[in-house]
Amino acid sequence: MKRITTIIIAAAALAALLTGCGKSEAERVADIYAFFGQDTTIADSYEKINRVCPDRPAGLSGSNDIIDYFTMMASRCKGKSDINFFDMGPGKGRDILLEIPGKENDRVTLVAAAADTWRDSLTTKNDDLGCIAAFEVFNAFKSLNIKPRNTVRILLYQDVAGTHAGLHPYLEYSRSKDEEHLMQLFLTSDPEGPRKTFTVGEPTSIYRTFTKVIPPFFEGYGNYTFDRGEQRFEAWELKAPLYTYNIDRNDAANDIAAVVSLVMLMD
């Protein structure tokens, strides 16, 4: 019996070693950058999704092909995927929700992007890489076997430029689960938006501690800045600090590595 126990413990220790358990945060950041640096996933995704999903105006309808694409991609991710939809009725569309349950599953880190404004759409535009980046948070956590303490949830939602209608079903869903959100990170890819800049919507005192602790992890990977931003996204009353980041399409892989790293560090 002792031998069996010893074998089980040894196997668990080996598995933990191989899957990266017990690594420091800095080592994990290095892993994340290496993960995005080694392959061409992002460029492939960008090209593929823009071939699959044509230009569209902002709104509730017409983004089902985008949702379908990410659903298909999520189903291919390593490990078990938890995929949900919010169907907002005939002709209106869906939101997609990908989830990696945390050890403390009543606390959520939300990573969101708009799935209905695409390239040269009429209003808000160019959220394609925002969606890819949000999806890649899910993919990277799965692939690198990062077990979050809090639930990491990816939301690709619709009607960003209108009434944010796509966010409301999510809010109801979350309320029904009596959850608390620790942060909400909104990702965009506006060519006219800021570069290499996270906006951090934390209260002053937390922001001060944040700027002491978090930026050093990114040294050596790029010249990132962390500006204090709006504390909340009033459009939908989610009571959590609002973070934003605009992906630079000329350096998308590194930017997405930065986003994944931030989500991991803030967990």
Add this chain to the structure above:
Amino acid sequence: MKKLFIISAALLLLASCTSLKEEFQPVFTGKYKEPDKAQPAQMSANTTIAELAAMYNGKPWDIDKNIIIAGKVSTTDKPGNFYKSLYIQDETGGIELKFGRNGLYNDYLPGQTLYVKCKGLTLGMYGFSSSASYGGNGMVQLGFTDPSGEYETSYLENPLLIDQHIFKGETGTEVASEVITESQLPGKNDTQKNNRYIGKLVTLKGLKYANEAFVLLYINSNWDKKSPQNRVFLSPSNVASDPTAGITTWAMSKAKMTEYLTSGRWDAFRVGSGNTYTGETVGDFKGEGSYPGFEKAAYSVSQYFKMGSKEIQIRTSGYCKFSDVEIPESVLSGKSTIDVTGILTLYQGNIQFTVNSIDDIVIND
């Protein structure tokens, strides 16, 4: 044929047991390398807990001074009655550190000294009420600024950020409770500044059941929890003839809660807050054998006791391991008193008492 099969199977089983027996032999008798011991923080406090609490001036303060307090951990979240928080105490008082984490007992041991670098944290109060009839102070506590603005402090969530403020010192002996008398209990406007027992582990002796309980139910956990339309006070102020609402446990788990609701025991209780009632009762929400929205959660219960003329609410979480433990009949009938050890706190000027475990409640025969 069948017999032959059974005999063969039995022989095979015996053989496998024998081989398993061999497997049971110990394979390693050496000594594993001792894990590296974490070095306790070498720091010293420059402010007492009472001095820090005295700096609270009625609104949240983002601490901008180099204040360091130190105190021993006096609570454990292992049995679940303390949840995502712990108390530390020094000679002058105790204070709650709001951690947004479970399983704190693994990281912060009872009796361990913690040093808190307060600069960058927020000093706030939870549970203050200005009501003339029942109002008073709550508890001064330490956390981060609440981004939602709903509370004066929020939880310390992120381990990297927590490590900038909380430092683990020596693991010492567990905190010994101090036995206090009725005259040493705090008044409704006290804080750690003027009552050194607030927030500390103390023992109260000879408490007598006051035949009163309090539970705040929500009709729907998705609705506004402050709205009178969503609240039911199970209390004597609601149904005077039913001061305990029939609750004979320290708290109510989800299962216990459902049991009470579906029995119809609370149907007469009115919906509303305090003296504002909507005209509806719990019974109006009865569906086909259920009460939608009511039975989603476990509930904390305040059981009222008297220490001399002072009222003590023993407040217990519905999620703790001993939530459904029955209070002995001899206590409920007033024949027996109890001695209780726990953290002394104030909520809206009332004394609330929280025990670490059921072993902290001793029945006097």
